Amino acid sequence: MQSTGLLKPYFARTWPIYLGAFALHATASVVYAYFPNLLGFFTDQLQAGDLLRSDVARYSLLLLTVGAGHALLGGYGQYLIMYAGRLFDYLTRRRLYTHFTALSEHYYSRNGTGKLLSTFMNDVTGVRESLSMGINQLAMASLLVVSCLGAMALSDIPLYLIAASVAPLLFIPWIVMRFGPVIRGRSHQVQESLAAMTASAEEQFGGILVTKTFAVEPIMIERFGADVDRIRDHQLSLVRVSSLFQALIPFLGSMSLIASLALGGYLALAGTISLGDFVALTLYVRMLMNPLQQLGNVINTLQRSRASLERLNGLMAVRPDIVEAEDAVPARLDQEAIRLRDLTFSYPGAPEPALANLDLVIEPGMTLGIVGRTGSGKTTLAKLLLRAYEAPAGSIRIGGTDIRDIRLDSLRGQIGYVPQDGFLFSATIRDNIVFGKRDAGQTEVEAAAKQARVYDNIVAFPDGFETKLGERGITLSGGQRQRASLARGLLKQAPLLILDDSVSAVDAVTETEIVAALQEERREKTTIIIAHRISALKHANLIIVLDGGRIAQRGTHEQLIAEPGLYAELYAIQEEGGQHAASR
Template identity: 35%
Template structure:
């Protein structure tokens, strides 16, 4: 239960539902155990009055006796019905409180996991597959809900019922109770060993389910690649193999679960036989009445469901424990990028300084930035150029603090960005990533993602500045056109320009463009550059690119190589150096441009 202890905070939050649910359970059981007591009284009444009725059978008093006796039986019958209805009513209230509680806990747990995912840094998402993340927030949470709802409900009912019935049985005849319950120790041993097996198999099944989800997610996302390489059959075979392993494990678990019911049925059957045999001897000996024996048989049958539910509850708890253990593994991961103690909001004026910055990716050990120094004044326009793997995109990631450098520091507005709250820092920077991501929503809402409260006029203005308004107006529903998952219905250039519009609508003081014009043609690129030049007049901009924008007057151009600045200066200064930049410019002018995207 140590893994499930993480759920105790949710039980505390829903304590009144839990308390009321347990109270309703106890009341329902109290009304249900009145029924065998009344059956005992009826049997004893019949037994005691049968002889008297035979004596009066042929006398005038027989009719009166029979009528009176019928009224008593009717009273008991109505009482049993009323108690059954009351028991059912409180059983309904029990489900309404405990099952509703489980849904509230499920809601809270899913939100906790999702919010934790949002706080984790990029390194976490590079180390874990999307399918595994999805499995933990769906399948694992669903299994945990079975513990906080049905398992708690059945367990509490089982506990109350067993305690009350055993107390009543002992009160009638301790010896008969001992014989009746003698099979239970064997049942406990069976449950103990089978539970251990279920726990191990549940862990393996959940891991396999995560693998299946990951395979499916990757296949759906990369369906165009699969089709273009004619790998549908191979992809299907890979999925079938994973599904087959999951199926075999699930069947194995089902076979183990199947041990419970025969074991329970055997123990209950033995209890019934012992009750009738030993109870019959006790009746003959005069130690108990026939009513007591009937009462015992009903009690044993009432214990049938609790004993059966022991196995079911144990299985639910074991599966929930395995799932909660997987959830706890993620919830216990602490993000490396967090707000430091004493962090204070800072107004970013566009000034950026990197002092002796060195960064190594923790998951690969590759040093992407080495002893990097750069000073960008407010309002400057900086171009960053370099070969693949030179560290251009890493530089952008460091500036928005997706990672922290191992050495050196990065300052904005004179403050170390580690001393600026993350929300405050990122809210003042617009970043257009190299790998454009659009949500499965309308065009307007994708642009409005940069400013959720922006009106349509502002959205249209941002689209116009990004040179994508004409394309959008050509869609059937204009700005209200749904673009599909990851913008699958758009061209690469349209996706890039919508992503640029999203950055522009934010209207920040610092903008970072990471090779965001690679998919547009030269004419559109020229139009975008013209619009950007006017928009960025008083703003600081860092443009990472594999092309040289001769029409864009940069204050400084940086050429990166192996995480360091190899060349730096204006366009004319770099051409005069006759180095890598001059070579790239010559290639671009001749139409033989080397692809340098990162």
Template identity: 40%
Template sequence: MERKSIIGKHVKDHRYSYLLGFALLSISCLMQLVIPFLLGTFTDRLEMSLLTYREALRYALWMVLAGLAIALFRSVSRIYLFRLSRLLDMRIRDELFKHWETLSTRYFQNRRVGDLMSHAISDVSVIRDVTQGGIFNTLEAFVLITITVVTMVTTVDPLLTLFTLLPLPLLSVLAYRFKRRIQKESGEVQESIGNLTSRVQEFIAGIRIVKSFVQEREQIRLFDDDNRYAVATNRKLVKSNSLFGALSSAIVGFSFLVSVVLGGIMVLHGRISLGEFVAFNSFLSLLMGPIENLGKVVNTMQRGKASENRLLAILNTYPDVADDSNADPAIERIEGDIDIRGLTFRYPEAHEPALRDITLRVPKGTSLAIVGRVGSGKSTLVHLLVRLYNPPKGTVFIDGREISEIPLQVLRGHIGIVPQDQFLFSTTIRDNIGFDPKPYKDEEIEQAAKLAQVYDNIVEFPNQFQTALGERGVSLSGGQRQRVSIARAIIKKPSILIFDDSLSAVDTETEDRILEGLDDVMDNRTTIIIGHRISSVQAADQIVVLDEGAIVERGTHDSLLALGGVYADLHHKQLLDEATRGEPEWEDEAASVRPDERERAHRRPELETPSDTRSASGKIASTGGKAG
């Protein structure tokens, strides 16, 4: 259901609390009427020379008590109402963050980090100001204006009240004229803040690239442009606010002028007493503050409306990927039997399909390797398996069930994936490896690190597993980040393991150790490997070669070499690269791999299938190239 208001819903949910705050504020406003009455009576007694020293002290004491009562009730009401605004502040950020977590990856790919940060910080702060000063000033103005005008009419003179207040409705006309202008300029200010935040975030994230390419001056220029734009938008808003405030003050000042001139004439003609004149102007002084505050409220409300619209645009965005209506809540785990039938997939913004007529069967406990050129659709296939995007109906099945029937939490909870970017959080190494709702013991964390061949590196740090990483794990090398990502995936002991280019940053010796260590981990688990490096994929039960989104070759390592196609060409090029770098060059083309790799590839019995030859249980746990 689409949300139409954030502030309205908050006020409705806390209506009784706001009523209590309103009651306290009303008492404060009523108490403010006492002082003008006392001043009027005091002036009349003084004019008639009836005021005694004792009586003057009594008037002074009552004014002090009234002032203390006003301060008490006004402070308590402010604290109470402002507390509610802080609750809204916390509530919006909480809802916003939770909603972001429900949105699909496509949403975040089309938005800048700085803009999202601006929503969570700047826009929410503006909304808080609306419910803080805006609601308080509006309530105070409503109560104080109402009771003061009624008192002025009934206790002083209706005609004087009418002429004095006659200019004030012009404030409403003024507010209406400035409404759209302030709202538009407030939106531009929030946008400029988002631009600045994005620029700083992008610069910090890419600081190494900036320095490597000597782009400091260019970055300063770009930041200066964004900064100047932010200043310009703020100046426009300040100009509008100042003009609105000045015109409001002029209208209020004209009301005072009418009061002094017309009231003075009435005093001279004996229509009202001097005390009534003093009381009337005191009442009018009480009105001026709230009336001028209404001008500020108009400004705050329009800024709040602009920010609320920006936040509602997010909260009313629904995730592209969510549990379908046919999802079976009884499913608690998956076994890992994958069946893909005639899958053709096109990204929403693309004109050509990323995958074309993919038909593939990966039985439970076997391994699949996917190789191909950059952009051939390798990573897309994996993204569909974890439903980062929705595959077409009737194309992807797991354990005989269509993937949409499996709840997302169950699906993703039983898939361990090592992504290409090896993203690590700016927390400890231990927390990064144990990044899962399930708590892990130290022994499990260490064992996962050993299997991923990163344990020896971790224990060399002063704080070992409690070492805090920089943002995105920048304090680790590329290979260390990859191995920590591998440890994070395998510690879950998932039903399906996916390695997306996860060994591209390690040397071949470390790669061999990782593969050997992961043999037991992959036992009885479905494993999918994406890679370019043949040594990373050759022991898989089946290998498919993608080109322009279609499967052009499939088989085992040996059968694909014998085929002499794309896979064989890639293999030969890698052998030449190794020879060029000074690595051993094998005399026997039939060997085609290093002896230890050949032994690992051939130590399992081969099983004949209709389309290829697969080993019975050989698996692999890495990747070696850029996925498409």
């Protein structure tokens, strides 16, 4: 396994733990390697007929001491390695999550959360098992093999007999080199198919209500079954290779035992070696078989975890699209204007720019309305102001400073962004509202809920603001989720508030009340309101109409309805729709 990427800082922190564990395992192996010699001495003394009862007690006590010493030393060494393995879990998942938070929105749009969750859970667990169980078995097995071979060499057993007995084991390195890359490659296929299944499962569970509504359960079951079948096929392919690999190593161990029995037995009958040496030889070879079996399992585990490690290191190697400048300065959105100068932005691979040649000045304290057809670039502009996407150098300035030279925490800390989907966490309603202002008091929370016109809905629940929401806030209706998200944005009291179609799921009356509350609350603060309904924009100091990523019109509400264009068309359609609704 490569000790780079994630492993290098990990081993830099935990090497004393592993060193101590190896020392304990080495001592335990040396102690245990004395076991066959003791039995050999016992056998020779028994055959000679001069074994006394006191000798039996002495040998029993020695064997008990050897067994207990091996168990205690090896057990504590195993604990240290297991502890170090759990540290990898802890350290790596913290590093991964920190890394995830630094990646741009564009990265998440290209990589499903299911794949990231699979890496976060399955791959980390796979590497941890190799660093705990794998390294523990590797240390115990390899040190025991070395100790046994050393003890055999120091005994009275002829070296040629030892060489003949362990000769079949020399084929193990060739087997490892032959099977290792194959196991690693097939393990990688298994991990990729697991990630695909995790992504599919997350999507299926998230859309289960849609599946039931359209009564297409058999189709979705078949689709998910295909993902499961793919995992089965890849896992069986891996199992076939792994099983053959694990069978060959104990087979070679058996060949060693046969060689020691045949040749050692012949030499014992011929009187070349003593019966005690023969017993010790067979015990040593038998002792070698178990660690060799373990070595096969360990190598198998290490090859599988190497595929997981490569995936983890690959993820950690992804560089964020948004990088803070070394000399970045804080933002002052409460005092400085936002200037867009010839702003043009394209998504990677897109044939046309999402925004083109935008020129705009947003003065502190003004309310800017943005309206336009779907796909006209309204949300893209909001994301560029948040630096969720990177604007071209010099195209967005706050005061006289390029937005790329402003500290990210300062910029985003001074912006309250309320998206249309209004994502809520599986926490209490209060926890969701105070998400951007953790020290807010209950009075502030209630005031924000009242401004967002969701207070009455919240207090109607038995637990009020302490009501625990389900996944993605499913406890609330769509309009309630939007208004709870709006309360979160209002509570932050940021110098700049961006509402990205944030009241689309509420009725016209509630929308009017929310807009009036916004006018009062945000009187001296900058507000950008992106909306499809023009009624939410009438009070804005300036309204821009985006069409095809360009500013097609700009002005106040009164100016725009007085001139021909998209704004007047949308206003007429919505006014006509409102009159029809009122007449019913």
